[in-house]
Amino acid sequence: MTGRADLNIRRLANKVLPRPVVERLSVVAARQKRRAHEKRLDEAPDRFERAYAEYWQTGVVPDDAEELLFLATWSSGGTLPRRLAGERGNPFDDAGFAAFGDDLLGALDPSAVAEGVDADGFFVAPELLDGGVVDDILATLDAGPAQPRGDGLGTLPPGPPAPTAPTWWMDPSDSVRSEGVRRLLHQRNLALAGGRYLGVDPMIMSVVLWKSFPRTSPDASSAQLFHYDNDRASFVKMFVYLTDVDDANGPHTYVPRSHRDKPRDLLHGQRLADADVARFYPPEGWKRILGPKGTVFFADTQGFHKGGAVVSGDRAIFQINLASDRFGVAELPLGPAASAPDDLTPALGSAPRYFSQLYPQEPPTP
Numbered sequence: 001m002t003g004r005a006d007l008n009i010r011r012l013a014n015k016v017l018p019r020p021v022v023e024r025l026s027v028v029a030a031r032q033k034r035r036a037h038e039k040r041l042d043e044a045p046d047r048f049e050r051a052y053a054e055y056w057q058t059g060v061v062p063d064d065a066e067e068l069l070f071l072a073t074w075s076s077g078g079t080l081p082r083r084l085a086g087e088r089g090n091p092f093d094d095a096g097f098a099a100f101g102d103d104l105l106g107a108l109d110p111s112a113v114a115e116g117v118d119a120d121g122f123f124v125a126p127e128l129l130d131g132g133v134v135d136d137i138l139a140t141l142d143a144g145p146a147q148p149r150g151d152g153l154g155t156l157p158p159g160p161p162a163p164t165a166p167t168w169w170m171d172p173s174d175s176v177r178s179e180g181v182r183r184l185l186h187q188r189n190l191a192l193a194g195g196r197y198l199g200v201d202p203m204i205m206s207v208v209l210w211k212s213f214p215r216t217s218p219d220a221s222s223a224q225l226f227h228y229d230n231d232r233a234s235f236v237k238m239f240v241y242l243t244d245v246d247d248a249n250g251p252h253t254y255v256p257r258s259h260r261d262k263p264r265d266l267l268h269g270q271r272l273a274d275a276d277v278a279r280f281y282p283p284e285g286w287k288r289i290l291g292p293k294g295t296v297f298f299a300d301t302q303g304f305h306k307g308g309a310v311v312s313g314d315r316a317i318f319q320i321n322l323a324s325d326r327f328g329v330a331e332l333p334l335g336p337a338a339s340a341p342d343d344l345t346p347a348l349g350s351a352p353r354y355f356s357q358l359y360p361q362e363p364p365t366p
């Protein structure tokens, strides 16, 4: 069944069936999916290695890249894709980003980011992002349209974020209407932090902007239960809080040092209960990232993490994900390079690969 048909059936089921029945059906479906995946784990490393090698020759991402990456990650305890990314990736050279700006993240130390994330899986920057930039990004999100998301949510039209859904996600093509977002996309210290941490030439994988509202329980589809990401072979995310974040409005929680070898029992790809994670990583060690608006932090979200459920108030957050390459989850491009906003054109001209997921090149660059 195609993803879209699957989604339509789930939407219909959400509308016509009682909530407990929908929940029971999704547990059964998840169990079946997991069993089907388990049968393919033994062959996963070879299949991934072949497909990934071919990608590096052609620049073409196969349709099953996301699944190949996921199974190879699971079967290798989280180690194989990252290792191959290091071996296959283009060497990183600071000089490739010399034309980028320093106006927003000039105080950020890219080596401190790389060392911090390498050691713990996350790093909180000592400086806040400029308040005007934070307000500009938040105003863009608040104006909408954003897409509602939530467990068992019926059909709600896109619009400005509101408490009617647990979370609202802005399409990247709308997020780049914010001048602050566009300026962040070509900050030199961001690119250098990504390159030094990944150890290979980085590229922007995605730009994500969303707002969360109170619910009585954590929302699984809004990433409020523990999980690990598997979007690319190797990647690191920069997050910026756009609102003050305390214990009540959904702090990001990260399990320190879970970004390397991981217990295979936790890698089946479905959301994890706190108790599952606690079997391997004691809760006293989990890091809750609190901070005023403008707080910038980095995380390798191949480690276990979750957004906190919002109890009161709301939380808005922005994220840029830097990755080793494009092999993995399909991300919609923003358009051809010629359609890029004028203020991105010089950066795009000087570092086309960095922008090639957003503004693809022809022929495709690996």
Ligand SMILES: O=C(O)CCC(=O)C(=O)O
Binding pocket: 223, 229, 237, 251, 252, 253, 301, 305, 306, 307, 308, 319
């Ligand atoms: O909302 C959060 O803090 C969690 C975000 C998340 O899971 C992710 O970006 O991968």
